[in-house]
Amino acid sequence: MVAVGGQVVLMNLPGSDDAAPYEVRDARSGDVLWTFEPLKNSDGDVESSSVALDPEGSTVYLLLSSGEMAAQNAATGDTKWSYKFAEPRSGEPLPSLAFADGVVCVTDRATVRAVASDDGSELWTVPLDDTPVGAVLIGRMLLVQTTSHLYAVGLDEERVVWQKRAELSWQYPAGGIVFVTSHDTFTDTGKRVTQALDIDDGAVRWSDPSAPHAVLAERNLVAYADGDGKLLRTRSLDTGKKLYEKAIPAYDEFVSTLVGDVLVEPTRSGEKKSLVGIGLDDGTVRWRKPHGDIKAPDGRWPYGKVLVADSTGKSLRALDPTTGETRWTVTPDDKRSVLEVAQVGKNLLFVSTGESSKEDSTVERLYCLELLDA
The missing domain is CATH 2.40.128.630 (Lipocalin)
Structure with missing residues (x-):
């Protein structure tokens, strides 16, 4: 790490x-x-x-x-x-941690504890009815996923503001909404429905039985692929109104993410793999490039570039998200694979290299790159 x-x-x-x-x-x-x-x-x-x-x-x-x-x-x-x-x-x-202004949230053993970051004093505790498996802080609301529920703990309210029965499934919080798949919401076909919940009060803004994967854009738009990844559906973030549906290349594995208004995803056609950029304005493929290992720490793209390790894993290239053009390529270590990348400040990029396998990876070296065009 x-x-x-x-x-x-x-x-x-x-x-x-x-x-x-x-x-x-x-x-x-x-x-x-x-x-x-x-x-x-x-x-x-x-x-x-x-x-x-x-x-x-x-x-x-x-x-x-x-x-x-x-x-x-x-x-x-x-x-x-x-x-x-x-x-x-x-x-x-061990517990999961989340950081807010002056507060460290410790989620552990069916309890959320707020600790003052300056002196370690306990500010308050909130009991839960289930065992936590993860937590993420959105503004001043801590979303806690347990084995069967999603809890919203308000840091200012110092209590559970709302809770929903929700399976361990895909969840995408952004734009004031969190998308969850619930146990107790089914269609007539028996398939679970993905709901768009208001983060502040847990109210259902809208729901869709065909939204197993949601990717949020910055301009009031939700985009997701259907079950086999061949159809891109878009909805209004606020109302769920259909905007458009368009056929797209089938994804190889679902690691799609957004860079501005471009959806970047790995695709497969037979044995051929590639990386494509799809414009969310109309769902068309803007560019197609050789397949590689996408490096997006925590779903973020350092300096607004699409960072991809090549097939050898040793070279890192930065693609322009709009055109797919390569802005720069670097091989920090010709003997080891690129493992992780992280952005610091205005123009520094950290790259760790080492041995990688499907089961584990071992960091052996750390490089700091200064980007002149960041």
Whole structure:
């Protein structure tokens, strides 16, 4: 794992998946600022742990199986404070974290805890009726997915504002709406319906039985492919009104995402694979390029470019999303594959390289590129 924020880079080092050591580097120089080695309990066993970097890059948060969270100064490694979120555990997943202004949201064991980021004091707790499996913060609303429900916890209200029964399925929060597939909403054919819920109050704005995948554009438009990926459907984000439906190349695997108003997706025709850019204004294919591994960290495109690793995995090219033209190509490491990319500031791009397989990947080197045309 490589996380970038502010002026630092957090990087996991080789070790156990449950308790990997990590180091923090200066983003500009690459110098190691400090290194953390896994802790051992009273029996001499290594404690399971996970680590996260806040978006500003000021604090590293270490979660331990002993039930403690430590906030470390990202520049020095000094512990600012610690917070006890649970009793010691063994074999259980560690909490998920979300960061808001002055607040760290800790979601764990059917409870959401709000902790002050400056001193680690507990601000409030909200109990849930089910076990959380993930959480994402949208504005001041924390959406918590459990094994059977979706909860919206308001940071200002300090309570569950609304909840819906929802299966573990595709969810796309954006534009004030979250798309979910619910257990208790079926069509006459028995297929589940995808609902567009208002993030603020959970009200159903509209629903569609043919929307298993939703991709949100910036101009009040929702686009998604049908089940076999051969038809692009578009709807009004606010009302669900049909805008147009158009045949598109069948996708090879659903990793489609948006760059501005262009839908980028890998496609397959027989044994031939390619990468296409589809304009959402009319659903036409604007460009087609050789297939590659799309690099879009957290669904975002660094500097508005489509970053794609070539078939060897060693070269990274940046495509213009409107025309598909190659703006630049770089091979940071001719012996190792490109694994992850991350944007920092106005013109820095971090690229990690190493060994990659279907099961796992190991980061071996980290490169910082300065982009002149970013």
